[in-house]
Amino acid sequence: MSVDERLNALRGTAPRKPHNARTLAALAANPGCRRRTLLDAAGIDKGQIAQGLGVRISIGQMSSIAIARGKGFEAKVKADGCAELLRLLREHIGLPVAEVHYHDLNPADTDDRITSRLRRSQRALQASAESNEPTGTLFDHPILQLTVNGVQVRIEPDLIAFKLGNQFFIVEIKSFAILDGTANSGKVAGAAQQSAVYVLAMREMLQTAGLDPDMVSDQVVLVCPKDFSNHPVAELLDVRKQLATLKRQLDRMESVESLLRLLPPDLSFDPRLDAAGRPTRDPQELAAAVYQVTARYSPECLDACELGGVCRAEASGMVPVLGRVVREDLGGIDSIKEAVELATGLREPDAGQQQVADLLRRAYGMRETALGAVR
Template structure:
């Protein structure tokens, strides 16, 4: 039997391994029980290419040029002039007692051209070592260091490889804690922001917190030195004026840690996957995939999925899995699926609700609930007419 690394490489095929980032790691938490996603992500499969080949292309991860430019401009505005705007937010918006702060840009590590590794990988590792050195010095400089770091490079072990992560702007130390800052270009209007976008930003920030906690443990300082409270910076109302809010990500930290531990146990998940399964998209001389869509679908069907509507906005395979789950209670969402425990299809739910199917003893309570809801619906429709 192949080793874990060889097995994952065989599943990936001839394609380069997908480079994960904080967004893709955070997205893992939205459906932790999905074996299909666990295998594809651990192997580094390019799910967007697989989805397109089987006829379900995705827009996940793609941003318009305008959105990219807006986000870049806002980030540059916050970090301009040595983090002057950031310092203003820390003082005025949050009332933090920072009299002065040192600002250091960690995004300019030099690359040794003689190193045989790729420039990108070497640059990431060089910047990580630079960040490690800066954090070690600052962690031992006392509680009043007030230091801000632009573009620190962190890392997390995932699927047997290092995933390098770059927080949007800075990690800063105030008192005896380090904090993560997450900058987003979606607005906070009248102190309210889009809940979905805020949730996604906090999941990403939690990934950075875990990576910084791991670094502190490497340095022998302990993860408690990193605060679970993160700073979310967004435009205020309909302007580009930055505003800040503090959010606690303890819940997100727990969920992401569980999922990362689960990915470390991917060997157990692989036991149920046939040895011949692969998602190789080897191309011909014209650059076209030689794998037929039908053959690729058969390979996908060998790994069980756990679809929920959230997958459409968090996983490149969401549209394919939705078409595969059509007619099952999975398409109704996780909450309804759990409420209808034992009812696997929408046709079965309708049959129980209308009395056309006699429930077994273990489904009697569920059937009673469905009949009650069906009767209430009928009464509402009759009253409306």
């Protein structure tokens, strides 16, 4: 069976959930997790798996009110052929933009297939890259693709690519505010990681077409609401570090093929959806299948992966649930019970545990003395 066939078998009847810029950027959150790597490669809806296991997911939910506001803001920036955006590029970024062409790559209608949109986007961007036309061009909503783990992944970024001279700039419109020149550093990091995916995808496209990939700038234009208003403001964002991170993660991603080799051939994560899309597979059986692939859980997963709650339940009683620092402090002891028994002297350390056991016993002794004195 080919890799693709194996992956399809893993997914079963559930519809494929392709990678997007958000999921690719999220790779950075836990690149060492085999479970996530495999499920993402197979296009498996992790949220659905979690649901099938009866575990609540806390991530990926956005308030409908926030979504509405975000859409309104984006529409405002893009209104009238991106008039507002052009002003920002001129005034905030200092680009010498006089007039521009506007190239709409949004879907023409509901039948507009993604493959034809991809071809259209590629043609438009490549033609522009080859021309020496001095006027700027805005490409609204192009489709890009990126090779991930040997598979072509299409990404449909909510973005604008802007060409001026022989440079392409990615423009990211986000709805978090820039207040007095600063913004939430986690959200900026998220935007930078996503932008890096777009930059890399565009570079890959130019390179495939035999063009100079460095035409795509590693400085990204970030457009956000200013202070407490919904007036936009633009800032340049340097994504060189995020690009390097993304590239090395794609380069070093454990190959899906070798991951598959570790698994039983009949393994499947099919949640067996009923007509209404509800999972019908026995949760215990599904859990057993999921647990066949090792996870690398840390509490940060709860904010970064739909399976966070699943892996936390699996790791119950193990040191990683207490956090990365605790895991490091306990120097390689995996089980909470074992750590406590070593500390209290109920258990004799193995050969490799002598040192950490000594430390834990000393710590436990000091703790008892200190608390005992006031009890």
